[in-house]
Amino acid sequence: MTVIEDSTPLQQNHLPDEIIDRESEREQLQKAPTDQNLHIHGPRGTGKTHLIKKYVEDIDGKACYISCLEHDTQYKILQQLVSQLTHDSIQTGHHTSELQRKIEEHTDVLDFTVVLDELDFLLLNDGDDLLYFLSRLNNPPRIITITANTEDLKQQIEPRTYSSLHPRRIQFEPYTGQQIYEILADRASKTLKPKSLHRNAATYIASSTQNAELALTWLRTAAQHADEAVTEELVQEIREDAYNLHIEKHLEKLSQHHRNLYQAIQELSKEKGPVVNAGSIYQRYQKITEERGREPLSNRRTSDYLKQLEELNLIKAEYHYGGEKGKTREVRLTDQADNI
DNA sequence: TATCCACCGGAAAAGGAGGACT
DNA sequence: AGTCCTCCTTTTCCGGTGGATA
Numbered sequence: 001m002t003v004i005e006d007s008t009p010l011q012q013n014h015l016p017d018e019i020i021d022r023e024s025e026r027e028q029l030q031k032a033p034t035d036q037n038l039h040i041h042g043p044r045g046t047g048k049t050h051l052i053k054k055y056v057e058d059i060d061g062k063a064c065y066i067s068c069l070e071h072d073t074q075y076k077i078l079q080q081l082v083s084q085l086t087h088d089s090i091q092t093g094h095h096t097s098e099l100q101r102k103i104e105e106h107t108d109v110l111d112f113t114v115v116l117d118e119l120d121f122l123l124l125n126d127g128d129d130l131l132y133f134l135s136r137l138n139n140p141p142r143i144i145t146i147t148a149n150t151e152d153l154k155q156q157i158e159p160r161t162y163s164s165l166h167p168r169r170i171q172f173e174p175y176t177g178q179q180i181y182e183i184l185a186d187r188a189s190k191t192l193k194p195k196s197l198h199r200n201a202a203t204y205i206a207s208s209t210q211n212a213e214l215a216l217t218w219l220r221t222a223a224q225h226a227d228e229a230v231t232e233e234l235v236q237e238i239r240e241d242a243y244n245l246h247i248e249k250h251l252e253k254l255s256q257h258h259r260n261l262y263q264a265i266q267e268l269s270k271e272k273g274p275v276v277n278a279g280s281i282y283q284r285y286q287k288i289t290e291e292r293g294r295e296p297l298s299n300r301r302t303s304d305y306l307k308q309l310e311e312l313n314l315i316k317a318e319y320h321y322g323g324e325k326g327k328t329r330e331v332r333l334t335d336q337a338d339n340i
Numbered sequence: 341t342a343t344c345c346a347c348c349g350g351a352a353a354a355g356g357a358g359g360a361c362t
Numbered sequence: 363a364g365t366c367c368t369c370c371t372t373t374t375c376c377g378g379t380g381g382a383t384a
Binding site: 341342343345347348349351352353354355356357358359360361362 | 378
């Protein structure tokens with residue numbers, strides 16, 4: 001016995017045609033002049049990527065969507081751009097300027113949009129070289145940047161880049177409990193048998209998180225476990241599972257080393273309390289990695305990886321520059337109490 | 341006043357994969 | 363096939379941080 005009628009709309013990457021409660025943002029997006037660059041900022045799970053992907057579908061063919069989580073250097077993004085524009089794949093080994101020239105050939109004759117999602121991961125590695133290059137072309141493409149951590153691009157990039165980019169900012173606020181409730185109810189109506197999502201269950205989820213992605217993962221997990229209906233008890237029962245699944249989904253996109261690091265923090269915070277410092281994390285990470293028969297990365301390298309986990313909001317870190325604790329950072333896991 | 345803590349984070353360098361040319 | 367180029371990933375090196383302690 002299952003409560004699921006049509007599992008498609010429940011799946012992780014499903015993009016429903018209608019977006020709930022993002023009317024004003026959608027309007028801002030559609031009404032912005034097409035030569036105006038945009039910077040979209042908002043916490044995770046507020047529908048930024050979702051809305052942009054729909055937008056890209058609407059103006060089909062004229063936009064390149066690139067996630068800087070996967071393509072985190074200027075070079076990789078240039079490769080992506082060239083291969084999307086020319087429809088064939090580019091290997092490594094080329095000169096950056098050669099790729100830039102190819103892109104320039106396209107911009108000269110074609111107006112198109114470049115969407116850079118998760119921009120923080122590019123800025124972390126390569127700074128703003130790519131943004132500078134794109135914005136200073138003769139006939140620059142329209143640039144839409146999306147980030148969860150950089151509210152104001154001006155703080156993060158060179159003044160000369162900012163002045164040629166000069167993006168209009170579109171801010172996504174966290175969903176309210178009411179909105180999360182509506183999203184859940186809507187999704188349930190499309191996927192579950194009638195009346196199988198209890199009102200209290202949806203209310204419980206909606207009062208626990210403002211992150212729509214997490215809320216939907218939660219609903220999905222509950223629906224898969226449900227016999228007759230998704231009840232409040234069931235939703236409470238699987239709370240932990242749903243959250244872990246949500247985390248796993250993010251970690252999947254990263255490397256085994258990231259996962260080992262995360263596990264190290266998990267273990268340590270279970271043993272010694274929630275706050276752990278970077279040194280002990282590294283030691284535990286080494287142990288875990290060696291036990292799996294792999295060579296651990298250097299301390300310096302994992303320091304960068306920790307930063308990436310932080311950017312993804314999987315951990316929180318507090319930096320100390322000197323003082324009684326020396327120069328270090330204290331790390332703890334982001335948990336549901338943080339209302340992500 | 342010198343030294344210590346504990347590790348951050350920038351810079352440089354090493355090693356590797358792939359392309360272009362001879 | 364060999365050489366030289368490119369960029370990517372990772373390591374190595376090291377200066378720096380500011381209160382606590384001797």
